[in-house]
Amino acid sequence: SNLHPDDDRYWPLYPEIAREPFLIAGSDIKAGAKIDTLVQPHDIAPTIFELLNLDANPPEPFTGHSFKTQLVDEVKTPIREVAITASHSDKLDYGLANRSTTPSITDGRWALYPVGPSGQPELYDLSTDPLAEKNIIADNADIAKELSNKFINELTVLGCDQETSQWSK
Numbered sequence: 001s002n003l004h005p006d007d008d009r010y011w012p013l014y015p016e017i018a019r020e021p022f023l024i025a026g027s028d029i030k031a032g033a034k035i036d037t038l039v040q041p042h043d044i045a046p047t048i049f050e051l052l053n054l055d056a057n058p059p060e061p062f063t064g065h066s067f068k069t070q071l072v073d074e075v076k077t078p079i080r081e082v083a084i085t086a087s088h089s090d091k092l093d094y095g096l097a098n099r100s101t102t103p104s105i106t107d108g109r110w111a112l113y114p115v116g117p118s119g120q121p122e123l124y125d126l127s128t129d130p131l132a133e134k135n136i137i138a139d140n141a142d143i144a145k146e147l148s149n150k151f152i153n154e155l156t157v158l159g160c161d162q163e164t165s166q167w168s169k
Helices: 041-051 068-072 141-157
Strands: 110-113 122-125
Touching (some): 122 141
Antiparallel strands (some): 110 122
């Protein structure tokens, strides 16, 4: 929820909140190595599974992707094209209540916030605006639409059963 009870805006997960470092160590991982790639929380389990050389299949298939080759072999090929953040809403019908934390999608350069503080979508070029301060969606509707479609595709792959049409408005 928001910081002040009288503030009923939406709260997008801007870069300073959504971009988090992830630290991992292991005998096969080069000490002090750093990779810069898009990963999501559901990529952690398959990565650990593969790092431990577990042969057994998990009870249910992983929805994430292992980034072991990026860690161990220092492969530069990304494991995913985009990453999405989570969101939170107090509404039980999957609608979006005021004071909701709202999601984003990024491909590393562009970041789309389907629901900005006022409820309108926002788009940022993180290569020139890493703190997402200058909304440039008006001049880049094609990029916003492409990211919106990728967002819906990612939710579908993850098996989200919520109504996602609210993000494509």
